[in-house]
Amino acid sequence: xxxxxxxxxxxxxxxxxxxxxxxxxxxxxxxxxxxxxxxxxxxxxxxxxxxxxxxxxxxxxxxxxxxxxxxxxxxxxxxxxxxxxxxxxxxxxxxxxxxxxxxxxxxxxx
Amino acid sequence: xxxxxxxxxxxxxxxxxxxxxxxxxxxxxxxxxxxxxxxxxxxxxxxxxxxxxxxxxxxxxxxxxxxxxxxxxxxxxxxxxxxxxxxxxxxxxxxxxxxxxxxxxxxxxxxxxxxxxxxxx
Numbered sequence: 001x002x003x004x005x006x007x008x009x010x011x012x013x014x015x016x017x018x019x020x021x022x023x024x025x026x027x028x029x030x031x032x033x034x035x036x037x038x039x040x041x042x043x044x045x046x047x048x049x050x051x052x053x054x055x056x057x058x059x060x061x062x063x064x065x066x067x068x069x070x071x072x073x074x075x076x077x078x079x080x081x082x083x084x085x086x087x088x089x090x091x092x093x094x095x096x097x098x099x100x101x102x103x104x105x106x107x108x109x110x
Numbered sequence: 111x112x113x114x115x116x117x118x119x120x121x122x123x124x125x126x127x128x129x130x131x132x133x134x135x136x137x138x139x140x141x142x143x144x145x146x147x148x149x150x151x152x153x154x155x156x157x158x159x160x161x162x163x164x165x166x167x168x169x170x171x172x173x174x175x176x177x178x179x180x181x182x183x184x185x186x187x188x189x190x191x192x193x194x195x196x197x198x199x200x201x202x203x204x205x206x207x208x209x210x211x212x213x214x215x216x217x218x219x220x221x222x223x224x225x226x227x228x229x230x231x
Binding site: 032033035037044045046047050051056088090091092096097098099100101102103104 | 145154155156157160168169170171204210214215216217218219221222223224
């Protein structure tokens with residue numbers, strides 16, 4: 001029951017910049033901050049961006065987040081092979097009174 | 111070092127109750143919000159519920175009629191009960207810590223390794 005829409009896939013060559021979009025509505029992204037998670041195959045998700053644009057300690061500055069209106073985006077600059085993973089956005093939804101996740105985007109490094 | 115560890119049966123019979131526990135080590139369970147999140151095979155993430163030690167809980171409205179969470183401060187652990195399960199509840203279940211201190215920011219910074227639960231007769 002994903003309420004936030006992401007492209008199913010994105011790709012780039014090493015060193016390129018890749019951007020992933022996350023589209024919501026006023027009751028979720030439009031009213032609350034967005035978090036981004038990276039999930040490597042077979043592992044638990046990892047917090048990548050919080051409060052729409054903040055990086056936790058240890059997350060490389062190649063990862064950046066932004067939000068405008070009811071949409072958010074994650075950018076990966078200087079793409080590396082270890083960035084191959086699934087990426088999910090998430091936000092609180094005031095109408096549902098719960099968290100909603102994005103549909104997920106699989107990033108491939110060509 | 112904060113660690114979370116899920117435990118519970120890997121196989122549940124349809125119509126029965128799924129019960130999982132998350133043991134927290136390295137942090138006090140009274141300080142944060144704690145969540146359960148699941149992922150069906152090959153699918154995306156779905157938030158189930160969260161709880162604070164004062165008993166404040168929030169549930170996914172699509173599961174609310176079947177879900178309950180509880181917290182045991184003496185054991186530093188929290189639990190999930192999901193009743194009347196069907197095959198659609200087959201998933202990897204993760205417990206996670208929300209480091210934000212609020213119920214609506216969702217800074218899930220620490221996750222358990224996840225436990226696979228299959229609903230089948």
